[in-house]
Amino acid sequence: MSYYFEISGETVWDPALRIAKWYLALAESTAELMQVPTGLTPSEQDTCEIDPRAFQGFVEGLYEVYFSTRHPVQHGLIKGLLLASLVVLERTGTVIRPKTEAEKSLWEEKQALARSM
Incomplete structure (x- = not known):
């Protein structure tokens, strides 16, 4: 069973129901x-x-929190939510551009995740 994330009736992501509930709980x-x-x-x-x-x-804001620290636990906790959110944001027509090498390395992971979303 799918769950639909939409903008003005246009679906930008349709994950399985369980994945959607995980995502929404983490985001909230x-x-x-x-x-x-x-x-x-x-x-x-x-x-x-x-x-x-x-x-x-x-x-x-999530992006800023992620890149404002080098704390490995904070990075680990935030990374999955951030990557999925960046993909969905891009599908809404808005792209955040990486400015540093550290940010660019996250983009490769985002692109890989986007193919499975």
């Missing part, structure tokens, strides 16, 4: 810690509407 709890909205509005019809501007703010 992380956004609460960062004190920003996710831009994600789940419904009971197994869909989630994405507010592009709010979602962009969430992903940019």
Whole structure:
């Protein structure tokens, strides 16, 4: 069973229901810690509407948190959510461009993940 992430009725990601629930739970709890909205509005019809501007703010904040530290545990905890969020953000038409070599290495992982999403 799929779950649809949409912008104005257009599907940008359709993961399995379990994956969607994991993603939404991680995004909501992380956004609460960062004190920003996710831009994600789940419904009971197994869909989630994405507010592009709010979602962009969430992903940019997550990106900033990730690259503001070298803490390996923090990186490990955030990385999966960040990678998936970057892929979805790109599918909304917004791309965050890497500025440093450390950021560029994350892009290779994002591209690999995007092929399986």
